[in-house]
Amino acid sequence: MNSKYHVGIGMTSQRTRDRLITRLEEKGIRNERVLEAMRMTPRHLFVDEALASRAYEDTALPIGHKQTISQPYVVARMTEAIIRDGIPNKVLEVGTGSGYQGAILAALIKDVYTVERVEPLYQQARRRAMELGLRNIRFKLSDGAWGWESYAPYDAIVVTAAPKEIPEALVEQLDENGRLVIPVGRTSEVQDLLLLHKTKDGIVKERLDGVSFVPLIQGSV
């Protein structure tokens, strides 16, 4: 067995993980499937070993390359938003980062596609998914502001880095009745976490929360 599975019994114990789940419930996360996916997913394996003892705190943590693994509460909130009226079959994530949000999605959704622009993060996330036996995630190294055309349309799209405006390509790659959850705004300010629902009468937009994400960087990799 991979030695990473054994880092410090205390921090990986089910009790430590359950405390995080209690915290998420206190903050208003109600969806049982989301809570269960988060209970089962070993977040300490998605950060550097030096930070593993903090993996079950409800905070974002650095993952190198000026990027962060998202805060568990925000991961839960975004996941809840796209499975509101049932579980989608096909989801695109923009901003793979550590691969943690992707792993949560993969626990719930049949086909997960994820795009990252920083090569070492892309490589590492792929390796982690393989080690964890997550076979329903496909990874791509590219600028995710363009989506991932070859597998479009998607039932849901989750963007984990903040653009100043919603990239048009992402709305286009959403299937009818699809949902897009995306933080929008400047990094220096509180960003709006938006939920867009594509209906036959047009796009319905809702603000879910105020959040703080790293910027979505557009342009070549």
Ligand code: SAH
């Ligand atoms: N979902 C991640 C969060 C990572 S932070 C997790 O659970 O760990 C956001 C990520 O978006 C970073 O890894 C960053 O490199 C990536 N990113 C920023 N701009 C991007 C773009 N245009 N296309 C793809 N990925 C991008």
